[in-house]
Amino acid sequence: MIVAEGKPVEKILEMIAPYKKVLIAGCRGCVTVCLTGGEKEVGILASQIRMARSKDGNPIEVLEQTEERQCDAEYNAKFLENVGKVDAIMSLACGIGIQYLGEKYPLTPIYPGVNTLMLGANIDVGKWEERCFACGDCVLDKTGGICPIARCSKSLLNGPCGGSQNGKCEVSAPTKEDVSCGWQLIYDRLVALGQVDKLKEVIPAKNWLRAKGPRTYVREDLTLDRS
Amino acid sequence: MTKQITNIRIGIYLCDCDGKVSKKVDLQKAKTVIQSQADFDYIRATDVLCGKVEKEKIGAEIDKYSLNRLVIAACVDSFIMRQFLQLADEKGINRYNVEFVDLGAVDSTGAAVAAANNALGKMRLRAEIGYEELAVTPDVLVIGAGSEAAAAATTIAKSQPVVQIDNVGTRMIGLDGFPGAFTVRLLENGQAVKKDFGAIVLALGAVPQYDKSKYGGIELGADILSLSQFVNSGKDYAGKKVSFALGKADADSLLSFAAVLKAALGLKGKGASEVNVLYEDMKVCADDLEQDYELARKKGVNFLKYTGEFQIVRFPSGIAFKYREPFLSDPVKIVADYIVLAEEFVPAAATLELAEILDIRTGPGGFFQKDNVHFLPIKSNRAGIFFVGSCHGPIHGTDLYNEIEAVVAEVSAFAKGKVSVPSLQPKVEAEKCAVCLTCYRCCPHHAIEIVHGEAYNNMYNSAARMNPLACQRCGVCASECPGKAIQLPLYSDQEILVEVKQPARIVAYACENSGFLASEFAKTLDPELQKDVQIVEVPCSGKIDIIYLLKALENGADGVMLCVCHKENCKFVWGNNRAEQRKERAQKILNQIGLGERIDFVHVAANQGNQFNTAVKAMAEKIRQSGTNPGKVVK
Numbered sequence: 096m097i098v099a100e101g102k103p104v105e106k107i108l109e110m111i112a113p114y115k116k117v118l119i120a121g122c123r124g125c126v127t128v129c130l131t132g133g134e135k136e137v138g139i140l141a142s143q144i145r146m147a148r149s150k151d152g153n154p155i156e157v158l159e160q161t162e163e164r165q166c167d168a169e170y171n172a173k174f175l176e177n178v179g180k181v182d183a184i185m186s187l188a189c190g191i192g193i194q195y196l197g198e199k200y201p202l203t204p205i206y207p208g209v210n211t212l213m214l215g216a217n218i219d220v221g222k223w224e225e226r227c228f229a230c231g232d233c234v235l236d237k238t239g240g241i242c243p244i245a246r247c248s249k250s251l252l253n254g255p256c257g258g259s260q261n262g263k264c265e266v267s268a269p270t271k272e273d274v275s276c277g278w279q280l281i282y283d284r285l286v287a288l289g290q291v292d293k294l295k296e297v298i299p300a301k302n303w304l305r306a307k308g309p310r311t312y313v314r315e316d317l318t319l320d321r322s
Numbered sequence: 323m324t325k326q327i328t329n330i331r332i333g334i335y336l337c338d339c340d341g342k343v344s345k346k347v348d349l350q351k352a353k354t355v356i357q358s359q360a361d362f363d364y365i366r367a368t369d370v371l372c373g374k375v376e377k378e379k380i381g382a383e384i385d386k387y388s389l390n391r392l393v394i395a396a397c398v399d400s401f402i403m404r405q406f407l408q409l410a411d412e413k414g415i416n417r418y419n420v421e422f423v424d425l426g427a428v429d430s431t432g433a434a435v436a437a438a439n440n441a442l443g444k445m446r447l448r449a450e451i452g453y454e455e456l457a458v459t460p461d462v463l464v465i466g467a468g469s470e471a472a473a474a475a476t477t478i479a480k481s482q483p484v485v486q487i488d489n490v491g492t493r494m495i496g497l498d499g500f501p502g503a504f505t506v507r508l509l510e511n512g513q514a515v516k517k518d519f520g521a522i523v524l525a526l527g528a529v530p531q532y533d534k535s536k537y538g539g540i541e542l543g544a545d546i547l548s549l550s551q552f553v554n555s556g557k558d559y560a561g562k563k564v565s566f567a568l569g570k571a572d573a574d575s576l577l578s579f580a581a582v583l584k585a586a587l588g589l590k591g592k593g594a595s596e597v598n599v600l601y602e603d604m605k606v607c608a609d610d611l612e613q614d615y616e617l618a619r620k621k622g623v624n625f626l627k628y629t630g631e632f633q634i635v636r637f638p639s640g641i642a643f644k645y646r647e648p649f650l651s652d653p654v655k656i657v658a659d660y661i662v663l664a665e666e667f668v669p670a671a672a673t674l675e676l677a678e679i680l681d682i683r684t685g686p687g688g689f690f691q692k693d694n695v696h697f698l699p700i701k702s703n704r705a706g707i708f709f710v711g712s713c714h715g716p717i718h719g720t721d722l723y724n725e726i727e728a729v730v731a732e733v734s735a736f737a738k739g740k741v742s743v744p745s746l747q748p749k750v751e752a753e754k755c756a757v758c759l760t761c762y763r764c765c766p767h768h769a770i771e772i773v774h775g776e777a778y779n780n781m782y783n784s785a786a787r788m789n790p791l792a793c794q795r796c797g798v799c800a801s802e803c804p805g806k807a808i809q810l811p812l813y814s815d816q817e818i819l820v821e822v823k824q825p826a827r828i829v830a831y832a833c834e835n836s837g838f839l840a841s842e843f844a845k846t847l848d849p850e851l852q853k854d855v856q857i858v859e860v861p862c863s864g865k866i867d868i869i870y871l872l873k874a875l876e877n878g879a880d881g882v883m884l885c886v887c888h889k890e891n892c893k894f895v896w897g898n899n900r901a902e903q904r905k906e907r908a909q910k911i912l913n914q915i916g917l918g919e920r921i922d923f924v925h926v927a928a929n930q931g932n933q934f935n936t937a938v939k940a941m942a943e944k945i946r947q948s949g950t951n952p953g954k955v956v957k
């Protein structure tokens with residue numbers, strides 16, 4: 096799932112400062128699941144914006160609408176009526192949704208209400224951890240099903256480095272978070288699987304071009320000829 | 323299932339209670355104002371509503387005006403409520419469609435109108451509550467090997483089938499499903515099997531354990547026995563001197579005292595030459611203990627009170643207790659052939675493992691159940707899973723039988739293989755459900771499952787569903803849902819937010835188990851203080867959605883209070899913790915936009931009316947310092 100966090104409200108208020116009527120657009124996809132941009136958060140942000148602008152003697156009208164997914168044009172079409180009523184859109188979808196909704200309504204300015212953080216798993220209520228970098232060239236077969244790109248701070252293909260101490264990565268201290276050493280996790284898993292010999296194989300340098308955008312993906316077998 | 327709200331016809335009745343209400347409220351004026359403002363189908367004000375003639379008259383009006391929802395504004399008491407609920411039943415009106423407004427508690431015409439309008443607004447928005455017929459398994463699983471489990475199993479077996487396992491030969495390894503339809507995974511002679519049960523009763527008992535550190539390091543031996551060693555020894559003590567010691571390791575338990583009394587009486591019956599019982603505090607607070615104690619004294623058992631530490635001294639011909647008597651200056655020495663030391667009671671070995679498998683909590687001493695004033699003794703945090711006996715703290719005698727009876731009363735609801743329950747569990751709008759598992763994880767009662775099928779109108783063809791028998795209606799799920807897909811019947815967002823559309827200066831969201839009751843008490847202590855306070859009742863503080871806090875302020879309140887149960891004492895396990903987390907975030911949201919301190923979180927018990935008023939005063943002072951809410955949105 097794509098994981099995002101809400102942007103600081105002062106940034107949001109700055110973005111919409113020139114406007115008198117805005118639409119907060121939520122998404123029922125990943126950002127609902129990661130508790131950042133679903134109908135609930137749309138309501139909370141709308142209320143906060145209304146109160147903030149009221150306080151400043153510059154009232155604003157805030158519309159609220161949440162649809163299935165902002166990364167699909169058909170769902171974005173549902174925003175048409177409300178977009179027609181407002182000066183600007185504040186989207187709480189991920190970076191994909193924000194842009195894609197913006198493309199649908201190119202004459203209405205759109206602003207990001209969230210920072211899109213990572214591709215992560217929901218460890219428990221309110222906790223997310225990165226698992227995938229979308230590098231386009233998966234090596235999980237060689238590393239016991241644990242990704243060295245996403246989970247090693249240096250994205251080393253042949254680790255660990257000297258910064259691995261007692262299973263923790265050296266970045267742990269300054270970030271005040273307990274960051275596990277990705278390569279320790281890989282080693283432990285390979286030991287458990289009886290595949291520790293795999294570590295003798297040097298993983299060659301990666302083709303990072305596949306990790307660099309703009310990327311497209313086309314399935315010729317599925318593309319639809321609408322002519 | 324919930325039906326769509328169609329063709330709602332509301333009747334509102336205002337009662338003067340034989341002139342009592344009109345001392346403070348101009349009832350005719352109130353009626354006129356309500357008539358001009360609110361949305362209803364019939365209104366009538368009358369002198370006395372609670373009488374046979376009125377009942378017949380209202381019945382006729384219900385027919386004449388096709389009323390299907392009622393708002394009764396009167397001096398509400400249980401008599402009035404019973405009368406109108408009965409009338410509703412007779413007239414085929416769902417009893418959840420009758421709302422009461424207590425005119426006895428308001429002190430002005432304006433307040434009466436506001437309360438009536440509130441009730442009318444809620445009635446208009448209320449979803450129809452249906453009843454669900456559910457097939458259930460009558461069979462009950464009793465887990466435990468001792469006398470407590472046997473007593474529970476025998477008693478329950480009078481009403482329905484019972485399977486008793488000792489959790490040694492046959493062990494529980496997993497549990498799926500809901501009350502009335504649990505699937506228990508068992509390990510039977512090394513084979514994994516699944517069996518269906520409607521309810522589970524834990525009766526593991528407690529285990530006596532000798533801990534020498536409690537006795538200054540005294541080791542057990544041939545003539546120093548633990549109480550359970552003595553009870554199980556089966557030896558002949560005729561002509562012997564036996565001394566028991568109580569209170570060092572078993573301070574909170576009646577069990578050892580009961581066992582010692584029984585043993586002492588037995589010894590006297592079998593010709594022991596001297597029986598002494600050393601005690602620090604006499605514990606006779608159970609039906610038979612006082613009687614046994616009197617009897618033991620009559621038979622010549624010596625009860626000797628000690629204070630502080632005692633010693634066991636050994637000399638060539640035997641052993642002796644050396645202890646201090648509270649009123650004598652010199653130490654006392656009691657010579658004995660055998661010394662018997664009471665043990666402490668600890669949870670049975672399987673307690674922790676079963677707690678994990680069943681996801682139920684353990685509390686003081688590692689026994690089942692948290693120390694929480696709201697938990698009934700036999701109930702776990704999961705419906706359909708019960709405790710009996712010493713597995714939730716050592717108990718004795720009649721307490722055990724009371725618990726067994728209470729459990730029978732609960733599980734016998736499943737004895738007929740079917741139950742009918744009002745469909746009051748939260749409802750999920752599949753279209754909005756992202757199947758994110760937030761509700762599933764936040765439910766303190768394991769009442770939620772994810773179901774799949776064409777009927778669920780979203781991209782996953784799935785949605786969360788709350789089980790009507792497992793759900794305890796705290797509403798935590800509804801407040802946590804990021805998609806606003808969940809609504810708790812009778813407490814939907816609409817029904818709550820309509821109350822704060824034109825809020826008082828202070829809005830207090832109050833848990834019906836604590837804060838709400840405290841507020842009722844507070845009114846009687848300082849009515850004047852309550853004028854600026856609007857109470858919004860919720861079933862648990864875990865139902866106080868963050869948007870409720872913000873909307874009250876957005877709509878013009880100057881301050882918001884959350885009146886919740888004491889820490890660790892939420893009836894629904896962690897509702898008050900969730901509420902506190904939401905309060906923190908809401909206050910942060912206010913700080914970010916410079917609205918100042920306007921939200922107070924108050925732990926208050928039902929009987930703490932004074933504390934409630936103190937909290938109101940503190941809130942008022944906070945508002946005075948922060949000034950009028952500048953965030954109010956003028957519509």
